[in-house]
Amino acid sequence: MNKNPLKSSRRAFLAQSTAGGVILSMTPKSYRAVFADQPPSERVRVGMVGVGNQGGPKNNMKYFLKNIVALCDLDQNYLGEANAFLKKEANATAFATDDYRRLLDAKDIDAVVVTVPDHWHALMTIDACKAGKDVYCEKPLSLVIQEGRAMTEAARKYGRVVQTGSMQRSGDEFKLAIELIQKGIVGTVKSVRVTLPGPNWIARAGSPVSDGPPPAGFDFDRWLGPAPLRAYNQNRVHYLFRFFWDYSGGQQTNFGAHHLDIAQWGLGMDDSGPVSVEGSATFHPQGWYETPDTSEIRYRYGNGVTLFCQQITDNPSRDKGTEFIGDKGSLFVTRGMIRTNPGELLQGIDLPKIPSSQANHAHVKDFFDCIKSRSKPAADVSIGHRSATVCHLGNIAVRLKRKIQWDPATETIVNDPDASQWLSKEYRKPWSLAQ
Numbered sequence: 001m002n003k004n005p006l007k008s009s010r011r012a013f014l015a016q017s018t019a020g021g022v023i024l025s026m027t028p029k030s031y032r033a034v035f036a037d038q039p040p041s042e043r044v045r046v047g048m049v050g051v052g053n054q055g056g057p058k059n060n061m062k063y064f065l066k067n068i069v070a071l072c073d074l075d076q077n078y079l080g081e082a083n084a085f086l087k088k089e090a091n092a093t094a095f096a097t098d099d100y101r102r103l104l105d106a107k108d109i110d111a112v113v114v115t116v117p118d119h120w121h122a123l124m125t126i127d128a129c130k131a132g133k134d135v136y137c138e139k140p141l142s143l144v145i146q147e148g149r150a151m152t153e154a155a156r157k158y159g160r161v162v163q164t165g166s167m168q169r170s171g172d173e174f175k176l177a178i179e180l181i182q183k184g185i186v187g188t189v190k191s192v193r194v195t196l197p198g199p200n201w202i203a204r205a206g207s208p209v210s211d212g213p214p215p216a217g218f219d220f221d222r223w224l225g226p227a228p229l230r231a232y233n234q235n236r237v238h239y240l241f242r243f244f245w246d247y248s249g250g251q252q253t254n255f256g257a258h259h260l261d262i263a264q265w266g267l268g269m270d271d272s273g274p275v276s277v278e279g280s281a282t283f284h285p286q287g288w289y290e291t292p293d294t295s296e297i298r299y300r301y302g303n304g305v306t307l308f309c310q311q312i313t314d315n316p317s318r319d320k321g322t323e324f325i326g327d328k329g330s331l332f333v334t335r336g337m338i339r340t341n342p343g344e345l346l347q348g349i350d351l352p353k354i355p356s357s358q359a360n361h362a363h364v365k366d367f368f369d370c371i372k373s374r375s376k377p378a379a380d381v382s383i384g385h386r387s388a389t390v391c392h393l394g395n396i397a398v399r400l401k402r403k404i405q406w407d408p409a410t411e412t413i414v415n416d417p418d419a420s421q422w423l424s425k426e427y428r429k430p431w432s433l434a435q
Contacts, residue, residue, distance in 0.1 A: 044368050045069045047103035047112045047133075048094075049124060052078035053239050054138055055115025057085035060165075063364040064113060070095040070103050075238075076217035098219060100124060104131035111371060114138060115165075117241045118248040119227050122147035122433060125381075129158040134371050136364070138165040139257035140249065141384035145392050146424040148385030149411060150433050155381045163367040163377040164384025166261045168335070170366050171359030172352035174262055177333035181266045185345055186326030191306045192263045193323040196255045198313030201243045201289045205235040208288050226427035243289035249395050250291025251311055255320070256391035257384075262322040262333065263307055264390060269408075270383050274299035274307065277393045278403035281311075297394040302408075309394060335359075396422045 047070035048055060055061065061068065061082060068086060071094045073079050079096045086092050103109055104127060111134040114124045121137055128135045135155075141164050142148035155162040168174045181189065211231035214220035220232045227246045242248040249256075264270060279297030283290075292311060299307040321334025330341045336354050340346050363378065370377040389411070396419060397404050405414040413420045427433065 042372070043067060044110045044371050045108060047072065047100075047106070047109045048082070049073075049100045049103065049112050049114050050116035050138075051082035053115075055113065056082060057089075060113060060115050060138075061085060063360050065090055067368075068092070068094050070097070070106065070109060072097050072100045072103055074098050074219040074223050098222075101127070104128055104133060110134065111136065111161075111367075117223075118143045118253070119246065120225055122151050123226060123431065125151050125162065126154040126433075129154040129160040129162070132158065132160075134161040134367075135381075136163045136165060136367050137381075137384070139261075139379075139384065139388070140253040140391060141257070141381065141388045142392075143248065144423060144425045145389050145411065147433065148381075148388050152382045152385050159374075161367070161370045161374065161377060162381035162384075163363070163370070164257075164379040164381060164387075165363070166257050166379045166384060166387065167359045167363035168258050168262055169265070169378040169383075170362035171335070172354050172362075173336060173338055174265075174333055174359070176349075176352060177331060177338050178262070178266050180338075180349070181324050181331060182268070184326075185328070185340070186324055186331050187328030189267065189305060189324050189326045191308065191325045192267065193325065194256070194259045194263055194307065194309040195320045195323075196251050196259060196309065196311040197320050198293055198311055199243055199251055199284075199289060199291065201235075201240060201284075205240055205288075209233065209235055224428070226431035228428055240289075243291045245290050248291070249391060252292065252295065252297075252309075252395050253388065253391040256309070256394070257387060259320070259322045259334075260307075260309060260390045261379075261383075261387035263324075264383075264387050266322070266324055267301065267303075267305060267307075269301065270386055273301075273386055273389055273408040274393065274406055275302045275408065276300045276403060276405050277397045279309075279394060279398045280401070281398040291395075292398065295394070295398055297397060299390065299394070307390075392422075 044067050046064050046067040048061065048064065048068055049072045051061060051071050051073045052075055056078065071079055071082050083093055083096055086094055103112055112128050114121060114135060114137040116124065118140055122142055125135050125137050141151060211233045214232040223237065236244050242254050243250055277297065277299050279295060281292035281295035284293055294313065295311040297309040318334060318337065321332060323330055323332040329345050332339050338351060366378045393406055400419055404416060404419050407414050413423065
């Protein structure tokens with residue numbers, strides 16, 4: 001990347017860290033000792049970038065537990081909690097830092113897990129590929145469509161395995177559902193209906209609070225990174241970032257990266273996408289957060305299939321998922337469940353008994369297997385990019401309040417210069433997306 005502030009020297013970084021009061025869990029000497037103590041084996045050695053919320057002890061750390069040798073986060077509280085979890089569950093202590101570049105510099109780290117706000121996904125993933133690391137990047141893959149394309153190009157250019165964290169691709173119920181759809185259980189698919197949950201900002205935040213200074217131990221300026229400079233507000237960071245356009249795309253990208261991804265898979269569109277998108281949305285009346293409360297989006301594919309995506313707040317969680325509708329009936333799949341209409345379509349089919357975390361473990365195993373075989377993973381970066389593109393196009397259409405035409409071959413919006421501007425995003429200087 002050109003003129004990237006993350007290109008500063010290690011000496012400059014250490015000086016900055018000392019001046020800013022950053023606490024590192026280990027010195028460089030003890031850091032090397034941690035890696036030297038690792039016995040030669042088949043084990044993939046992993047550095048976790050982002051260890052709060054989705055990247056923390058209740059989520060991704062559980063699935064990568066036996067492989068973690070390093071931790072990175074801009075929040076010192078998260079780093080402390082993560083290392084305490086490692087000590088308790090694995091009797092291990094990992095090198096901890098607030099600068100992800102130190103993980104990329106380490107020759108004894110094979111792969112990194114990027115579980116940070118969406119606006120950092122592209123920069124970190126591309127940097128990791130350039131450093132020779134394989135990458136597990138949480139979904140949604142990108143903040144804007146241009147980023148996903150750049151991430152795919154970097155993975156190919158540097159020969160890296162990049163798995164998108166859309167773990168439903170590895171879930172037994174989803175694999176069976178797609179197999180049944182592709183074998184014609186509902187006949188010819190005419191349409192697909194996807195239902196997403198509404199935002200949970202209020203459940204998490206309660207109500208707005210005033211801007212203020214960031215808490216001690218949290219480097220908010222570096223958290224913003226390429227995003228526009230603004231004052232700190234506790235209701236815009238950590239989990240709540242996903243409801244503000246500078247950092248994410250709301251539930252359309254958060255859960256769309258799961259359920260719209262399944263629609264793409266079932267339609268055989270992993271290397272393509274829709275040709276037109278239109279929709280509408282409602283927003284919080286007082287503007288407490290920016291992304292939609294509800295939305296209704298209609299996609300049309302070149303083969304005539306229509307995909308309807310709705311985001312609503314009052315439906316049971318078991319109704320959030322993906323339904324394929326054909327000329328012989330319909331099949332709905334969500335986590336832990338497949339159902340058909342008529343029900344007898346499933347007669348004689350052995351449905352899997354699925355523990356709730358099966359897909360997560362299987363997705364991580366697939367990533368590790370592909371690191372060793374150098375094959376493409378279940379949710380390869382190109383798949384994650386195409387599914388994220390569907391999500392982003394929906395957001396563009398509802399924000400512009402008009403229909404847009406999409407060319408999936410060239411990945412361009414057709415004859416609409418204003419809409420085309422939404423395919424990329426201006427980064428705060430001096431960050432850039434250049435490879």
